[in-house]
Amino acid sequence: MIPRTKYRFDQIVIGLLIGLILPLIIFFVTYKVKYNDLEFTVYLQRIWQMKILLKLMSLCVFPNLGVFLLFLRSKYERAARGVVMATFIYAFVVLIAKLI
Numbered sequence: 001m002i003p004r005t006k007y008r009f010d011q012i013v014i015g016l017l018i019g020l021i022l023p024l025i026i027f028f029v030t031y032k033v034k035y036n037d038l039e040f041t042v043y044l045q046r047i048w049q050m051k052i053l054l055k056l057m058s059l060c061v062f063p064n065l066g067v068f069l070l071f072l073r074s075k076y077e078r079a080a081r082g083v084v085m086a087t088f089i090y091a092f093v094v095l096i097a098k099l100i
Contacts, residue, residue: 015082
């Protein structure tokens, strides 16, 4: 019998949270590594004016693929679904922002 604690993290909510937070962390790390001399608000204003904020957001979602595959290899299918849901949320936000 498989121990119950092994699947403690196999929840949609866990995958959803990781899938929503990881791109934000990647976005912030990108800011810290390349543009640490600017204030964060100035950085956001500049990338918005240059019309690359949505493109950068789209690229920051790519690490979700790695997390998704890691969850699948670990047999955490529910958590993998949560990561896919978070990725679709980001895609929906980017799509709506492009239409506006």
